[in-house]
Amino acid sequence: MHVLTRAALAAWWMLAAASIHAAPLLAFSAPMSDVRWTLRSGPFECRLEQAIPDFGRVSLIQRGDGQLSFEILVRKGLYQGQAMSLKVRAAPWQPGQAVGHADLASDGGRDGDLVRFGESPARAVMLALRRGHFATLDYTIGDQARIRAEVSSLRFAEALGRLQKCAAGLKPARFADFEKTEVHFASGSAHLDARVKRRLTRLAEYLRLFGGQVQIVRTIGNTDNVGTAFANYGLGMRRAEAVAHYLKSQGVTQPIRIASQGEYRPLAANRTARGRALNRRVSVLLIR
Template structure:
């Protein structure tokens, strides 16, 4: 519906021209509204610019050094096409010229997300740092041509903030997340607050760096309070609760769950502290 309204409006503007040309839907932010917002997390820092009615673009630097440029497009304006990214002088840079070749988006285009790889991302970063603009350009079948302009206004100071943020990121290794322990209260299948924080961090790791991970295995365990059969069922519910949490936080890898019940304890069950250590789910990543 949103796309049809834009096409109808653009078509009205073209009545005075040729009837066979595609309507052009052009988007840009007013100079006074151009902002680069910095967002930071444990694994990446990103600069974000909003383009009214179109969506937003992000320049992302990850803890492993990888640089990504992507656009999140408003629903109805993008249907998975390849997108051309062109660099051009800013309006106040008359006489300057840039290579005419367009950079193509990668295959990771889904749910309104357009992503460019390492080399295009670096070219965009250097161009914006030098005051140039960038333009996203694509067509929606024979319905319309879409063009979104990315402004370099205020980018240099934003880039300094991005580099400061990246300097604070800690190196990430697979060994840091290969095994995660989540603990539970007596008789409960709800992860503790600390366990939920660990799972949220694991989910973000998998979202960003989890490409090589084939299977996420969640194994539930209990203490020895109660019968063996009830503890087996409780261990399975604990593993399922972890699976549910990871799915809700965007984990797409295959997840297998299992229960060992009260067997395979990591501590004796003679003290409350030992029993607390045994009430756990172990999450293992398999590449």
Template sequence: MRQRYLALLSVFASVPAMALTFQTRLESIEWTVEGDKFECRLTQPITDFGAGGFVRRAGEQATFRLTAFNAMIGGGSATLLAAAAPWQPGRGDINLGSVRIGSGNVLFDTSQVQAGRLISGLLDGRSPVIRHSSGDGRVSEVRLLPVRFSQAFNEYQSCVAKLLPKNFEQIRQSQVGFSGEGLDLDARAKAQLQVMLEFMKADPTVNHIELDGHSDNSGNRLTNRDLSRRRALAVMEFFKANGVQESQITMRFHGERYPVAPNNSAANRAKNRRVAVRLERVAPTEKATPQVAPQITAPGSTSATS
């Protein structure tokens, strides 16, 4: 291990001539792990520059993010490398493609594929390197070192295991389907709603649910309207049975009026038999929405309420 550390001290030998390199001294290298149910971060501070590390949101794979205190490197694009370790002669750097440098404190987020390859490289003793060439030929490099990465990565994986199944953007709107003239929630529908419930429990600011019931055109207008109402009620009852207050739910039903697909096949009609569920953040000072809102009326139609 001591030989590896000594070899790291010669890392500048692989840097292009006249390059300005940012990296933390070997004895000061640290990886920090932070996170909660919504996001996990594994970060290495970079002396006189900023930080680099991995960010994984609930429901997604990790990306690699580079942040800077100031505009330390210019704009444009840079090359991302998984650089070979000096103590492993004969191994070349792995070019992971380019990244676009931004103008704010967050210089870039890589793709999930690039981040996955950087993690594999770090576990194999490679260094993430960002190499940027300016228009006048000057080269800047930002380098992270793999020292103590494996231990920190295990801690990061423990954080990842506690992430919610999905993030807010992924679950804020969902379509719950129904088979035939059925009114009961099947296992798939309950699983969808359970994910939403889990998020609401973790984030109390998500405190309101909008339900819109729909049907296909198989029955007459009144029958379809009643089916859409009862399906929306089934979803409402599921939420109420799991601790959501009725005052937090707004329900509407529309019958066959708003199809998402033409009712010209069994597959399309199945798409139209649905309850649209939308989660919202409603500030306490906002006027509470009635539990059951009037049915939306299309232009030229006769108004109907629930």
């Protein structure tokens, strides 16, 4: 009897110690009245986003090539690169309902505060939400805290219809369409106007999504023949630098090599205003 008592006492102390040292659970979810699915469209993808208060946001992303992905952007300071598990559970109004394969993925690609899950987990999440289930995201920050964020399926059916309609209007991005991009400048200027920035933003978005095989980006500046050849070489270089700087500001990570051809590689004769306008350019070349 004395041995049993000591064993029971030891077990009690182990349980007590475990409960003392167990990391607390921090749970995040949007109140039912605040659940919203926001559609954001771009040239190459459509995103369906849900904000989770104090945690971050999740995005179901459909690309023009048909690829689906699921992304989680976590609030600064709440995520430190830990493995994140993606699961499905029954919604509060589905007590006891089976959800099939509940564990969808045990980890995703990580980039700072952003976690990405690929095609298979993303489609499983989409199917689960369409059935009314919830998705959960779980990870542990050492012994400090266990984190759980909940993705609600409220209003998802209508939102999914909007996502699919948006995706139907996307066109697949072809490398040939972006291999060479030309942008033009005002006389004597290296300033990027709104039209040029729109084209470069689109190019940067292409590189972010589809540029995995692009090894080098080259920006080559050109001018008309107004002014001296020496001055035009410098102007061409400033134009190439301005384009390279803007691409980097838009998240382009490939090495960018800049060059100037000054006035020596015209596309058209400089005798006319139209010809000079065509020659005031930067060519952006993608090299695989």
